Amino acid sequence: MTACGSAAVTNPETPSSAYIHVPFCQHRCGYCDFTLVARKDHLIDDYLAAMKQQLATVEPGTELQTLFLGGGTPTHLSIEQLRRLFSALFDRFRLADDCEFSIEANPLNLSIEKIDFLNQRGVNRVSLGVQSFHSEILTFLERDHQPEQIFEIVQNLQARIPNTSLDLIFAVPGQSLSDWESSLADAVGLGIPHLSTYGLTIEKGTSFWSRQQSGLFDLPADDLAGSMYEFSLDYLGSRGLQHYEISNFARPGFECRHNEVYWTGYPYYGFGPGAASYLNGVRRQNHRSVTTWLKHVAAGESPIAEQEELDPESRAREAIIFGLRRRVGIDLAEFASRYGFSIPELAESAIESNIAAGLLEQTETHLRLTQSGCLLADSVVVDFL
Numbered sequence: 378m379t380a381c382g383s384a385a386v387t388n389p390e391t392p393s394s395a396y397i398h399v400p401f402c403q404h405r406c407g408y409c410d411f412t413l414v415a416r417k418d419h420l421i422d423d424y425l426a427a428m429k430q431q432l433a434t435v436e437p438g439t440e441l442q443t444l445f446l447g448g449g450t451p452t453h454l455s456i457e458q459l460r461r462l463f464s465a466l467f468d469r470f471r472l473a474d475d476c477e478f479s480i481e482a483n484p485l486n487l488s489i490e491k492i493d494f495l496n497q498r499g500v501n502r503v504s505l506g507v508q509s510f511h512s513e514i515l516t517f518l519e520r521d522h523q524p525e526q527i528f529e530i531v532q533n534l535q536a537r538i539p540n541t542s543l544d545l546i547f548a549v550p551g552q553s554l555s556d557w558e559s560s561l562a563d564a565v566g567l568g569i570p571h572l573s574t575y576g577l578t579i580e581k582g583t584s585f586w587s588r589q590q591s592g593l594f595d596l597p598a599d600d601l602a603g604s605m606y607e608f609s610l611d612y613l614g615s616r617g618l619q620h621y622e623i624s625n626f627a628r629p630g631f632e633c634r635h636n637e638v639y640w641t642g643y644p645y646y647g648f649g650p651g652a653a654s655y656l657n658g659v660r661r662q663n664h665r666s667v668t669t670w671l672k673h674v675a676a677g678e679s680p681i682a683e684q685e686e687l688d689p690e691s692r693a694r695e696a697i698i699f700g701l702r703r704r705v706g707i708d709l710a711e712f713a714s715r716y717g718f719s720i721p722e723l724a725e726s727a728i729e730s731n732i733a734a735g736l737l738e739q740t741e742t743h744l745r746l747t748q749s750g751c752l753l754a755d756s757v758v759v760d761f762l
């Protein structure tokens with residue numbers, strides 16, 4: 378197994394990270410608006426052929442410091458299908474010795490045989506969609522696993538791939554503060570080195586959206602959601618899991634290096650439906666519809682739906698928005714030297730008003746969100762656009 382830690386990307390302006398989108402799930406959970414298809418496994422062969430074709434555009438031997446397979450559910454693929462995907466990937470990409478190779482997984486897809494296969498192929502980080510340790514919450518979220526199954530699967534996983542992250546969701550209708558506290562305690566009790574916590578949001582177009590519009594449920598009040606978030610910060614911090622990004626907590630050395638590439642504005646490749654890339658200052662996004670993406674690739678056409686070349690000021694403003702997500706904040710001197718603008722020059726009034734509101738704080742060297750600012754991050758960053 379490849380060692381995994383927090384080694385820095387060696388030349389951050391040269392792309393050495395790749396995201397691969399695997400858009401298949403057994404079932405579309407009622408709250409999910411990600412790019413995926415459910416119960417359409419007959420498309421997997423076409424998808425693998427299209428990925429092979431897309432990856433053929435990469436220079437052979439391109440070295441990666443981080444590789445992230447997300448979805449959807451990449452582990453919904455069988456071992457044989459994963460073998461074909463990995464073969465297409467490793468035809469072009471070469472993993473650096475200390476590469477972080479992550480895969481997103483659903484608990485019930487992780488047989489010991491599949492975990493062993495992933496481990497042998499160099500996967501050294503697994504992000505597991507656990508969401509809750511409470512049966513009623515899991516049922517509400519339309520997840521296919523139950524709490525008692527999580528413990529055995531995580532133990533099997535950690536025995537082989539210790540760098541395991543769990544996703545947990547709070548602010549779910551019917552969830553009490555003590556439910557949330559006990560889910561966090563269960564995760565900590567498993568010795569997990571990384572946790573991602575997300576407040577449930579209801580996106581237009583999902584089945585939860587229609588149900589909410591019909592009055593079938595209401596989200597918990599903002600103050601309960603806020604209490605859950607604040608409890609996460611206090612409790613996980615006291616258990617050695619540092620809050621290093623708005624939604625992410627890690628023991629030292631287990632921060633997700635791939636996501637750090639996004640938050641620090643470094644380039645990356647992106648392949649698959651809906652995948653984004655950032656190369657040579659150009660952001661591109663592939664078609665989100667799986668069938669549209671497949672049709673374009675099969676016809677030998679570009680699967681890119683949108684692209685934008687950022688001018689220097691837009692690049693700097695975007696860097697503020699991503700950089701504020703990190704708890705360490707933005708190094709003011711480094712920012713000015715990298716982007717050619719000082720942050721006050723770009724957004725003096727946004728800084729002043731958010732500091733006055735207690736949502737931002739500035740030291741001699743850094744600008745960062747306060748704890749209250751983390752809760753309202755979306756409204757703070759809008760001021761910097």
Ligand code: SF4
Binds near residue numbers: 401
């Ligand atoms: S398993 Fe994850 S990606 Fe798949 S539908 Fe559910 S929430 Fe979305």
